[in-house]
Amino acid sequence: MNETAISKLPVRDRSLTEQVHDALCEMLLGGSMRPQDRTSIRELAEKLGVSAMPVRDAVSRLVAQGALVVERNRAITVKLLSAEEFRDLTEIRILLEREAVRKAVERVTPETLAVLEEINARFEEAMSDPSAPDAVQLNQQFHFRLYEAAGSPTLLHLTTINWLKAGPMINLDLGLPSRRQRNALSVSAHRAMMDGLRNGDPQAAADAVECDIRGAFEFILENTLKTKN
Structure with missing residues (x-):
C-alpha cells in the first residue's frame, strides 16, 4: 500500500x-x-x-x-501453499468466481461497467510497463468490483476468504518483466470478461475468469512453486 x-x-x-x-x-x-x-x-x-x-x-x-x-x-x-494446496484452492476459486461473474453479467449497471472499463484500462497500462507498481492492486480492484456487481454478500464473503489465501500466491509474479507471457494472458482474459459483460454473455465471461485463474495457477506452479516447495 x-x-x-x-x-x-x-x-x-x-x-x-x-x-x-x-x-x-x-x-x-x-x-x-x-x-x-x-x-x-x-x-x-x-x-x-x-x-x-x-x-x-x-x-x-x-x-x-x-x-x-x-x-x-x-x-x-x-503461508507458501504447497502445489497440492494451491491446486485445491484454485479449483474452489473457479467454482465460486465463475458463479460470481455469471451473476454480475445479469446485474451489472452501466455505471459499474464504466468503472470496470476504467480500472481495466489502467490495469492494461500497468501490465505493459514492468516498472509500474500498481498492477497487483488494479488486478484486485477489477476482480472485486466485478464480484461485488453479482449482488451476493455470501458469495463475495467466500470469494474474499479464498483470495486472502490465494492472493499472495497470485501476486508472486504479476507485473514482473520476466513474466510477460503470464501478463499477456491476464490482459487477454480481462478483455474477454469485459466483452462478456458488454454482450450480456454470462458463459463467455465465466469462461474468461476461469482462463484467468487457471493461467495464473499453471504459470506459478511451473515457474515458482517447483523452485520453492
Whole structure:
C-alpha cells in the first residue's frame, strides 16, 4: 500500500480491530505481503500506527481463515501453499468466481461497467510497463468490483476468504518483466470478461475468469512453486 491503509478506512461504526483486519487484508490482497514474508505484532502495530491489541486480534482472525501463520517464535508469516494446496484452492476459486461473474453479467449497471472499463484500462497500462507498481492492486480492484456487481454478500464473503489465501500466491509474479507471457494472458482474459459483460454473455465471461485463474495457477506452479516447495 502506498500509505497507511488504516488511515483510509471509515472510523464510524467500525471497531479498531475491524479496521486493522481490513488493512491487513488489503496488504495480503494488494501484494505488499507475500508468501514466506515474516513480520511481528509489534512491526505491524508500528506500521499501522495502533497498539498491539487490535493487531493481535486481527491476526488471530486471519490465522483462523488460513491466510496467516503464527510460528513458535511468534513470528507471523504468510503461508507458501504447497502445489497440492494451491491446486485445491484454485479449483474452489473457479467454482465460486465463475458463479460470481455469471451473476454480475445479469446485474451489472452501466455505471459499474464504466468503472470496470476504467480500472481495466489502467490495469492494461500497468501490465505493459514492468516498472509500474500498481498492477497487483488494479488486478484486485477489477476482480472485486466485478464480484461485488453479482449482488451476493455470501458469495463475495467466500470469494474474499479464498483470495486472502490465494492472493499472495497470485501476486508472486504479476507485473514482473520476466513474466510477460503470464501478463499477456491476464490482459487477454480481462478483455474477454469485459466483452462478456458488454454482450450480456454470462458463459463467455465465466469462461474468461476461469482462463484467468487457471493461467495464473499453471504459470506459478511451473515457474515458482517447483523452485520453492
